[in-house]
Amino acid sequence: MDIGFQTADYIVFGTYALIIVAIGLFVSRSGREKSSSDYFLAGRNLSWWAIGASLIAANISAEQFIGMSGSGFRIGIGIAAYEWIAAASLIIVAKYLLPIMIRKRIYTMPQLLNERYGSGVGMAFSIFFLMLYLFVNLTSVAWLGALAMNQVLGIPMMWGVVGLLLFSGVYSIYGGLKAVVWTDVIQVVFLVGGGLIAVYFALKSADPSTSVMADGSAWAGLQHVFDTIRGTQGDYHLNMIIPDGTIVADPASGQRFDISKDLPGLSLLLGSIWVTNIGFWGFNQYIIQKGLAARSLHEAKKGLLFAGYLKILIPLIVVIPGITAYVLFRNPHLVEGIGDTITTADSAYPWLLKNFTPTGIKGVAFAALVAAIVSSLASMLNSTSTIFTMDIYKRHIAPQASERQLVKVGRIVAFCALLIAMAAVKPLLGGLDQAFQYIQEYSGYVYPGVTVVFGMGLLWKKATNRAALWTSILTIPVGIALKFACPEMGFVLRMGYAFIILVIIAVILSLLDRSESVPDGDRTENADRRTKRAARILTLLAAASIAAGAAFGKCWARYHFDAIFMLGTLLGFIALIVWTNAASPTKSHRAYTTDRDTFAFSPGLTVAAWGIVVILTAIYALFWFINEKIGCLTTSDFQKQTT
Secondary structure, three states, rough: OOOOOOOHHHHHHHHHHHHHHHHHHHOOOOOOOOOOHHHHHHOEEHHHHHHHHHHHHHHOOOOEEEEEHHHHHHHHHHHHHHHHHHHHHHHHHHHHHHHHHHHHHHOOOHHHHHHHHHHHHHHHHHHHHHHHHHHHHHHHHHHHHHHHHHHHHHOOOHHHHHHHHHHHHHHHHHHHHHHHHHHHHHHHHHHHHHHHHHHHHHHHHHOOOOOHHOOOOOHHHHHHHHHHHHHHOOOOOOOOOOOOOEEOOOOOOOOEEEEOOOOOOOOHHOOHHHHHHHHHHHHHHHHHHHHHOOOHHHHHHHHHHHHHHHOOOOOOOHHHHHHHHHHHHHHHHHHHOOOOOOOOOHHHHHHHHHHHOOOOOOHHHHHHHHHHHHHHHHHHHHHHHHHHHHHHHHHHHOOOOOOHHHHHHHHHHHHHHHHOOOOOOOOHHOOOOOOOHHHHHHHOOOOHHHHHHHHHHHHOOOOOOHHHHHHHHHHHHHHHHHHOOOOOOOOOHHHHHHHHHHHHHHHHHHHHHHEEEEEEEOHHHHHHHHHHHHHHHHHHHHHHHHHHHHHHHHOHHOOHHHHHHHHHHHHHHHHHHHHHHHHEEEOOOOOOOOHHHHHHHOHHHHHHHHHHHHHHHHHHHHHHOOOOOOOOOOOHHHHHOOO
C-alpha cells in the first residue's frame, strides 16, 4: 500500500515529536516539589501570548482539521460560523466573565458553582464535565486523529488512538498545565504554519491552467474554486446563510440530505450558536483553565483577545481545504493519476494531505495535524484530572490531603482517563461519518444549561441555589425531550429553544425563592442610575428583536429568522439581571459583588476588541454579496421552493 510518506517526511515528523516531548519534559523539571497550583494552574504565571496560543492549541484539534474540513467538503463555508462567532464570543468572555473568575482565584468551574450556589450544583456539573470530556471530547479527538493517521500512513485505527493518547500523556501527566501550555506554544507554530502549507499546495492543485499539479498557482486555484462553485446552480458551498429545505447530494456517497439541519439560516448569527460559544469559551474547564493561570487579569484579557484573532484564521486552514477537495473531487480531470478517492466527508483532509503535498513538506503538514490533536488531548486530560482531584477528591474524599498527595492523585486520574478513552472510542464512534456534527450535537445537550447556570451565578445577585440545581438537573432532559418532540429540527435550533426554556425556569425559581435573600449593602445611587439606563437599552433591544421576529418571521421563515426570538430572550435575560442588580434591595447571600472596574477594558484592549468586530463584519459582508441576498418570501413561495 502506498502510504504517502517518504523518508524525509518521517524525519520531519519524528523531529517534531522529539521536540514536543523534550520541551514538555524539560519545563516539567523543578527544583522543588510541585504544589497543586503548580500542577493544575502553572503557578498562575502565564503571559498573554502563551494563554492565547494555548487556548487555540487546546481548541483546534482533529475536530477541526478532519471534522470541519469534512463539513467544508460536504456543506461549505457556512460551517466556519462556529469559528468566527467564537472569535466574537471571546470578547464577551474577556470583558464580563473571566474577571470575576480570576478575582475569586478558583481552580475549576465546578468550584465556582460550589462557592456561589452550594455543593449540589457543583457536584452535578463536575459529573457533567467529566462525562463530556471522557465520552465525547477525548474519544472524538482521538478517533479523528487516528482516522487521519490511517488515511495517510496506513496505521490501524486502534493503534492510532492508542499512540495519540500515549503521546499526549507522556508529558502532560507528569508536568501538568505548565508542560501543556509551553508545548502548546510550539504546537501552534506547527498548527498554523503546517495548515497554511497544506492549503497552499491544495490550491495549487486546483489551478486548471497546468497539467502538473505542483506547478500550479495557489491564487489561480482559489479563483477556480470560487468560480466553479458560483457557476454551479444549486451549489451552496459559498453560502454563509443556508435557507431551510436546502437538499443537496453528499459529494462522496451521493446520498441526499438537508444541509439546513446543520446550518439553519440566520440562527447561526442570531441564535443558539452564541449560547454554545459562550458556554464553551467561558465555562469549559479545559479552555478557561488557561485564563485562570494568568499572571494578572490584564494578561488574561490580552490572551483571550489574541486567541480571538487566531480564531479568525482557523477557517482558512481547515474549511478552505475541505471546499478545495470538493472542487477537485467533482472535477476528475484535475486529479488525473490519483489512485484513491474520498469515501466519506471526514476523509477529505487526509486525502489532500496524502496526494497533493510534496515529500518533506508532507511531514510538516502532518505534524500540524498531530500537533492540533495532541495539544487538545493533553488539555482535556489535564482538566479532567483537575476537576476530579479538586472538586471530588479534595472536597468529598480527602479534605485534608497534602499538596503532594493532590498532585499524585491528579496524575493517576489523568492516566485513568487516558485508559477509559482508549476503551470507549470504538463503541462510541466506529462508523461515524460526520464527527464534527456529533461533537456539536452532544455538547449541545449540556451547554444551554451551563450558560444559564454559570451566567446567573457570575452576574445575577438574585440567582439561588434551588434555581441553579433544578436548571442543572433539567438541562439534559429538556434537550432530550426537544429531540423527541421535534425530531426534524436541527440541533442548533433545539439548543436555542432549550436555552429559552431553561432561562424561564431559572428566573421564575430564583424570583420565587426568598430563602437566601439578605439586604444588599453594596448598592450606590450613581452606579444604580447608570445600570438602570443600561437595563432600559437592553430591554428596548430585546423588545425590538421579538417585534422583528413577529413582523418578519413568516416573511423570512425560509432563513429561520425566528431565531431572533432566542436573541430577544438572551437580551431580555441580561436586561433582567442588570435591572434587578440595580433596583432590588436584596440579594442572595452567596452573590458575587462586582463594580465597573471589574469589567474595565484599557484603551488598547478596546481597540483590539473592535478590530475583531470589524474583521468579522467584513467577512460576512463579503460572502453576503458573493451570493444572492436574502429576499422576502411569501408563504406560498416558501411552500413552492421546499416542495
